[in-house]
Amino acid sequence: MNIQTKITGLVAVLLLSLSACSKKNDPTPDFDENNLAPLSVEFDNIVGDRTLSFNNTASLYTNAAGEKFSISLVQYFISNIKVTTASGQTYTVNPDSSYFLIKGDNEATRFANVKVPEGDYTKLTFTLGVDSLRSTMDVSKRTGVLDPGTGMDGMYWGWNAGYIFFKFEGNSSVISDDENGDPTGKKQFKYHIGGFGGYNAPTINNIKTITLDLTAGGIAKVRKDRESNIHLLVDLMKVFNGKNSFKIADHPNVMFSEYSTSVATNLSEMFRHDHTEN
Amino acid sequence: MRKKAFWIVLLCFAAFLYACKKDKVIEETVSTFLGFKKPANFPEPVYKLENNQVTEAGFLLGRSLFYEPRLSRNNTISCGSCHIQSSAFTQHGHDVSHGIDDRLGTRNSPPIMNLAWNKAFMWGGGIYDLDLQPIVPITTHEEMDENLNNVMEKLKTVSKYPTMFKAAFGTGEITTARFMKALSQFMLMCISANSKYDKVMRKEDGASFTADEQAGYELFKAKCSSCHSEPLFTDGSFRNNGLAPSTINDKGLYTATLIATDRYKFKVPSLRNLTYTAPYMHDGRFLTLNGVFDHYNAEVQATENLDPLLQKDGTLGIALSVDDRTKLTAFLKTLDDPDFITRKDLAEQ
Numbered sequence: 001m002n003i004q005t006k007i008t009g010l011v012a013v014l015l016l017s018l019s020a021c022s023k024k025n026d027p028t029p030d031f032d033e034n035n036l037a038p039l040s041v042e043f044d045n046i047v048g049d050r051t052l053s054f055n056n057t058a059s060l061y062t063n064a065a066g067e068k069f070s071i072s073l074v075q076y077f078i079s080n081i082k083v084t085t086a087s088g089q090t091y092t093v094n095p096d097s098s099y100f101l102i103k104g105d106n107e108a109t110r111f112a113n114v115k116v117p118e119g120d121y122t123k124l125t126f127t128l129g130v131d132s133l134r135s136t137m138d139v140s141k142r143t144g145v146l147d148p149g150t151g152m153d154g155m156y157w158g159w160n161a162g163y164i165f166f167k168f169e170g171n172s173s174v175i176s177d178d179e180n181g182d183p184t185g186k187k188q189f190k191y192h193i194g195g196f197g198g199y200n201a202p203t204i205n206n207i208k209t210i211t212l213d214l215t216a217g218g219i220a221k222v223r224k225d226r227e228s229n230i231h232l233l234v235d236l237m238k239v240f241n242g243k244n245s246f247k248i249a250d251h252p253n254v255m256f257s258e259y260s261t262s263v264a265t266n267l268s269e270m271f272r273h274d275h276t277e278n
Numbered sequence: 279m280r281k282k283a284f285w286i287v288l289l290c291f292a293a294f295l296y297a298c299k300k301d302k303v304i305e306e307t308v309s310t311f312l313g314f315k316k317p318a319n320f321p322e323p324v325y326k327l328e329n330n331q332v333t334e335a336g337f338l339l340g341r342s343l344f345y346e347p348r349l350s351r352n353n354t355i356s357c358g359s360c361h362i363q364s365s366a367f368t369q370h371g372h373d374v375s376h377g378i379d380d381r382l383g384t385r386n387s388p389p390i391m392n393l394a395w396n397k398a399f400m401w402g403g404g405i406y407d408l409d410l411q412p413i414v415p416i417t418t419h420e421e422m423d424e425n426l427n428n429v430m431e432k433l434k435t436v437s438k439y440p441t442m443f444k445a446a447f448g449t450g451e452i453t454t455a456r457f458m459k460a461l462s463q464f465m466l467m468c469i470s471a472n473s474k475y476d477k478v479m480r481k482e483d484g485a486s487f488t489a490d491e492q493a494g495y496e497l498f499k500a501k502c503s504s505c506h507s508e509p510l511f512t513d514g515s516f517r518n519n520g521l522a523p524s525t526i527n528d529k530g531l532y533t534a535t536l537i538a539t540d541r542y543k544f545k546v547p548s549l550r551n552l553t554y555t556a557p558y559m560h561d562g563r564f565l566t567l568n569g570v571f572d573h574y575n576a577e578v579q580a581t582e583n584l585d586p587l588l589q590k591d592g593t594l595g596i597a598l599s600v601d602d603r604t605k606l607t608a609f610l611k612t613l614d615d616p617d618f619i620t621r622k623d624l625a626e627q
Binding site: 136138139140142143147148149150156158159160161198199200201203204256257258 | 326329397400404405406407409410413414417418426427429430453454455457458459533534535536537540
């Protein structure tokens with residue numbers, strides 16, 4: 001062994017110990033897009049100050065206009081999840097596994113499970129709805145919940161090719177029995193909000209991007225050996241009581257129409273960060 | 279001499295054998311699936327063929343699905359019920375199409391024809407990808423009134439389908455995408471490009487227009503071709519051609535876009551195969567070609583968004599004399615494609 005080999009060996013050992021050292025002393029892992037760990041985002045549906053229960057005819061909810069109502073269906077698409085560290089590093093979840101259909105009556109669907117690099121995240125961004133790129137993609141790229149044929153329960157408009165982003169139905173005695181209300185006499189309200197902006201001519205765009213700061217409720221510490229869960233509350237009362245508040249009696253059915261853009265604005269207000277389980 | 283006769287007989291026999299073999303080769307060539315072939319006088323297709331190469335197995339599966347009544351709730355209505363080949367894949371004689379339980383729709387069945395060149399589907403648009411179109415008739419209350427989940431389940435129970443899906447896509451799995459792509463493959467092959475007009479344009483078989491047809495062609499170019507442009511005889515646009523709004527006040531393209539300037543606009547239909555596709559317009563209100571001529575000549579209404587081409591110099595419509603109509607009819611007849619409506623490969627087997 002000559003002196004040169006000895007020196008090289010020594011340097012290698014020193015370098016190794018240095019790198020090990022830096023790892024041990026820094027609790028935040030390096031941002032490595034190949035070092036992915038599990039993260040879940042929980043969409044916990046609530047109604048104002050109460051939990052969500054379906055067909056709650058015995059104990060109705062009351063909106064800001066004083067209208068009493070029950071809920072029979074809540075479903076919405078969450079997509080394009082992104083997380084950001086305090087230093088501003090952003091990771092976008094692989095688009096092929098970043099589409100979730102949250103169904104109010106199916107507990108298992110309340111979690112959007114994704115993989116992001118190990119790290120400490122202070123910001124969460126996601127889309128309510130399905131982006132225009134995916135909405136116009138080849139049918140073979142639209143599997144799982146995005147399958148326009150079999151993937152979801154009535155969350156696709158065939159006649160005006162596109163997904164329904166948010167579907168919310170229920171009943172209220174304030175709804176009239178004529179064509180302005182529910183002619184079947186069931187006093188049903190239906191809010192089917194969609195519209196991704198159109199294939200070639202610009203049409204209504206109700207895609208909403210929501211960004212939540214996690215600092216106050218607790219940052220997400222994503223590590224391989226555990227599963228961090230960002231727990232969000234989704235307040236369905238905001239559909240009526242948001243910035244563009246409205247009365248159920250005035251708008252018992254909102255689907256593909258100009259007015260849907262007003263309701264869609266309220267939908268952005270539904271989401272708030274409650275806490276994070278690390 | 280005997281020896282010579284022997285050789286002659288042997289030679290004849292060999293020639294016979296050879297001829298025999300040739301026959302077989304010819305037969306094979308005829309039955310060889312040629313795939314999607316763009317007619318020489320057509321532009322490049324709009325459909326993204328690179329995402330769905332037409333294969334023989336895919337086409338055969340698509341044809342089977344096109345004529346499959348299990349696509350409807352009670353297994354009575356197939357695509358072919360309202361898109362009948364002998365009527366150039368329309369429902370001849372019906373103003374609006376009738377589907378399951380004899381329920382009536384609100385629009386006239388459009389032809390399944392040259393769809394590879396279609397930018398938008400349905401009379402009122404809303405669908406811009408052939409692969410997504412079949413969802414509408416399958417799920418519409420007045421048409422098949424079924425859902426895709428049920429369709430897939432039903433197809434799985436029919437023994438031929440897993441086999442056909444395997445032949446077309448490698449495995450027997452039946453998915454929405456495969457189902458749609460197979461239907462598209464069949465519909466893409468419904469190309470009508472063998473009319474007299476096409477033969478004249480391609481200079482095939484020495485075809486030429488008669489004097490009346492030629493005069494009609496000139497009239498067509500002057501009065502019709504800005505919307506019904508050659509060679510597809512539609513520019514694929516949506517326009518308001520001045521029809522009085524129907525009793526149901528169908529607003530056409532507006533329903534899908536909510537853009538005020540789209541109110542009462544409908545897709546410009548192709549003029550190919552007109553003889554087989556009456557009645558005419560989105561709601562089939564005109565039973566004859568003469569009814570259509572009457573409309574353009576004197577019945578165009580100044581409704582919202584009326585096409586500028588129908589109100590030139592403050593005059594509504596397009597003047598069409600009796601002589602014009604005779605010549606135009608002669609020309610329009612050259613757009614009939616008897617081969618298209620009789621081809622065995624597009625028929626229910």
